[in-house]
Amino acid sequence: MKHGSTKGSIRTPHGLNxxxxxxxxxxxxxxxxxxxxVFGACSGIPEATDPLAMVLASGNxxxxxxxxSLDQFEVQIRFTQIDRTNDSIKFKDYDFQVDAHKxxxxxxxxxxxxxxxxxxxLNEMEGVDRDFRFYVEGDSIETTxxxxxxxxxxxSDNEAxxxxxxxxxxxxxxxxxxxxxxxxxxxSHRLGVHSDAVATQPLILYLNDSTTTTLDGTINTPPKHxxxxxxKKGIGFFDEDSIVHEPFDFSLKNYYPIDAQHAVLKRxxxxxxxxxxxxxxxxDDQRKFLLTAMHTLPRNDxxxxxxxxxxxxxxxxxGDTRERIPNNxxxxxxxxxxxxxxxxxxxxxxxxxxxxxxxTTTILVNKNGIFNDDTYEFDTIGLPFLAELGRxxxxxxxxxxx
Numbered sequence: 001m002k003h004g005s006t007k008g009s010i011r012t013p014h015g016l017n018x019x020x021x022x023x024x025x026x027x028x029x030x031x032x033x034x035x036x037x038v039f040g041a042c043s044g045i046p047e048a049t050d051p052l053a054m055v056l057a058s059g060n061x062x063x064x065x066x067x068x069s070l071d072q073f074e075v076q077i078r079f080t081q082i083d084r085t086n087d088s089i090k091f092k093d094y095d096f097q098v099d100a101h102k103x104x105x106x107x108x109x110x111x112x113x114x115x116x117x118x119x120x121x122l123n124e125m126e127g128v129d130r131d132f133r134f135y136v137e138g139d140s141i142e143t144t145x146x147x148x149x150x151x152x153x154x155x156s157d158n159e160a161x162x163x164x165x166x167x168x169x170x171x172x173x174x175x176x177x178x179x180x181x182x183x184x185x186x187x188s189h190r191l192g193v194h195s196d197a198v199a200t201q202p203l204i205l206y207l208n209d210s211t212t213t214t215l216d217g218t219i220n221t222p223p224k225h226x227x228x229x230x231x232k233k234g235i236g237f238f239d240e241d242s243i244v245h246e247p248f249d250f251s252l253k254n255y256y257p258i259d260a261q262h263a264v265l266k267r268x269x270x271x272x273x274x275x276x277x278x279x280x281x282x283x284d285d286q287r288k289f290l291l292t293a294m295h296t297l298p299r300n301d302x303x304x305x306x307x308x309x310x311x312x313x314x315x316x317x318x319g320d321t322r323e324r325i326p327n328n329x330x331x332x333x334x335x336x337x338x339x340x341x342x343x344x345x346x347x348x349x350x351x352x353x354x355x356x357x358x359x360t361t362t363i364l365v366n367k368n369g370i371f372n373d374d375t376y377e378f379d380t381i382g383l384p385f386l387a388e389l390g391r392x393x394x395x396x397x398x399x400x401x402x
Contacts, residue, residue: 050094051079051081051094051393051396051397051400052077052079052094052095052096052393053094053096054396055389055392055393055396056077056096058388058392060388060392062320062384062385062387062388063385063388063389063392065381066363066381066385070097072364072367073363073364073365073381074102074104074230074362074363074364075096075097075361075362075363076096076097076098076099076102076104076258076361076362077095077096077097077098077258077359077360077361077389078093078094078095078096078098078258078259078262078358078359078360078361079093079094079095079096079357079358079359079393080092080093080094080262080266080357080358080359081094081357081397081400082356082357082358083402089270089273091266091273093262098258098259099229100184100257100258100259100260101228101229102228102229102230103226103228103229103230103231103250103255104230104257104341104343104362104364105250105253105254105338105339105341106254106255106256106257106261106336106341106343106362107191107336107337107338107339107341107343108156108158108161108191108334108335108336108337108338109256109261109334109335109336109343109344109345110161110187110191110254110256110336111152111153111156111161111191111334111336112152112261112264112265112334112345113173113177113182113185113187113256113264114152114161114164114165114168114173114187115148115149115152115153115161115164115290115293116264116268116280116282116290117168117172117173117176117177117280118145118148118149118164118167118168119145119149119280119282119286119289119290120176120280120281120282121167121168121172122145122286123281123282123283123286124281128205129145130144130145130146130149130286130289131144131145131146132144132145132205132206132207133205133206134163134167134203134204134205134206134215135203135204136163136166136201136202136203136204137201137202137203137204137214137217138201139163139201141159141163143160143163145164145167146289147160148160148161148163148164149164149289149290149293150293150296150301152164152293152334153293153294153296153313153334154293154296154297154298154301154303154308154313155298155303155308155312155313156313156334156335156336158190158191158192158193159192161190161191162190162191162192162193162195163203165187165190165200166200166201166203166217167200167203167215168200169200169217169218169220170187170188170198170200170220170221170223171218171220171221172218173187174186174187177260177264179277180267180277180278180279180280181263181277181278182260182263182264182267184255184257184259184260185255185256185257185260186223186226186254186255186256187254187255187256188223188252188253188254189223189252189253189254196223196252198219198220198221198222199217199218199219199220200217200218200220201217202214202215202216202217203215223252225251225252226250226251226252226253226255227251228251228255231249231250231251232247232248232249232250232251233247233248233250233364233366233369233371234247234248234366234369234370234371235247235369235370236248236369236370236371237370237371237372237373238370238371238372238373239372243370243373248339248371248372250339258360258361258362261343261345261360262345262358262360264345265332265345265346265347265358265360266358267279267280268280268287268290268291268294268332269291269332269347269358271287291332294332294333294334295330295331295332295333297310297314297325298310298312298313309322310322310323310324310325311323311325311387313333313334313335314331314333314335314344314346315333315335315342315344315346315383315386315387315390316331316333316344316346316348316359316361316386316387316389316390317329317331317348317387317390317391317394318331318387318390319344319383319384319386319387319390320379320383320384320386320387320388321387328350328351328352328353329348329349329350329351330348330349330350330351331346331347331348331349332346332347332348332349333345333346333347333348334346337378337382339366339371339372340364340365340366340371340376340377340378341362341363341364341365342362342363342365342378342382342383342386343360343361343362343363344359344360344361344386345359345360346358346359346360346390348390348394350394350398353398355394355397355398356397357393357394357397359389359390359393361386361389363381363382363385363386365377365378365381365382
């Protein structure tokens with residue numbers, strides 16, 4: 001898939017308390033505050049203001065052109081401020097148009113929970129770890145679980161994701177998420193090939209260089225049609241070489257809304273905020289490996305930096321540039337892009353300036369309303385919007401008095 005210093009220090013976080021703030025997003029009401037934003041001539045920004053509304057009221061054309069035509073872009077945003085005290089962490093969640101009943105295609109963002117749950121399942125298997133070699137029955141590619149998880153985050157590899165789906169099965173994925181209080185999800189099909197076959201293939205697992213064992217496949221529950229707002233989109237779509245003049249139906253595709261994406265991310269970055277039943281059951285070593293994979297850049301994993309530039313899978317702040325991401329900026333995230341929809345779910349950490357926040361956003365950029373024609377405004381509208389949104393929220397947090 002393609003596309004000043006402050007006291008203390010920030011580590012990979014854990015917290016104890018969540019404070020959620022949901023407020024009405026009437027962006028124009030906050031226009032008077034927009035000049036306070038980002039370029040922050042003042043050392044502290046009023047706590048009572050809504051930073052997300054302020055940013056969305058920006059006159060920057062990369063944001064303004066989207067906000068001026070909101071209906072066509074189907075934007076949904078959740079922004080989380082993080083405040084630390086000596087013994088706890090407090091969150092404030094700010095939403096813009098977040099609605100689990102309004103459908104957007106999640107694309108490769110579903111790879112995040114699949115990777116996490118693959119590690120969790122390995123943690124339950126005696127004598128098997130992420131470095132075991134395996135292949136899917138009927139396929140010639142040999143790999144390891146660790147290699148596939150790294151590929152999922154570094155370059156958003158579809159085949160790596162599909163192999164882990166064969167390992168887990170759709171029912172196990174959905175049931176595990178539901179058991180942790182993340183039930184608003186339906187992962188039903190593979191990516192790239194878009195196969196929704198309910199049967200998963202056996203995995204052949206190497207116990208040593210010459211001995212293998214078979215992990216049986218599973219038969220999973222056939223997906224039901226989703227009944228959500230916007231489940232049919234556009235005015236037409238291509239079916240192979242022919243255009244069909246009717247809306248494109250997403251009702252049998254994957255469903256992974258903003259609140260669920262943010263919930264998965266919070267459980268990985270801040271596990272201690274959640275009860276034991278709500279956490280993913282990973283060992284410390286597994287979680288450390290996962291976090292490393294989430295923020296590793298392609299050039300640091302052996303990929304050609306010309307093809308896989310730093311912003312290739314880092315849409316916020318850097319998605320519209322080929323510049324290198326500074327070493328102090330660590331972005332733990334998973335992106336998705338397909339069918340004209342761009343989505344990023346990220347924890348952004350500046351280790352030098354002690355800035356941290358979480359941001360999950362989706363935007364649809366399909367001006368002609370035709371799907372599968374590969375004519376989408378990813379580079380001209382979508383990525384510039386997401387990058388600028390990230391930059392302005394980062395600048396707000398950099399100047400915010402804490």
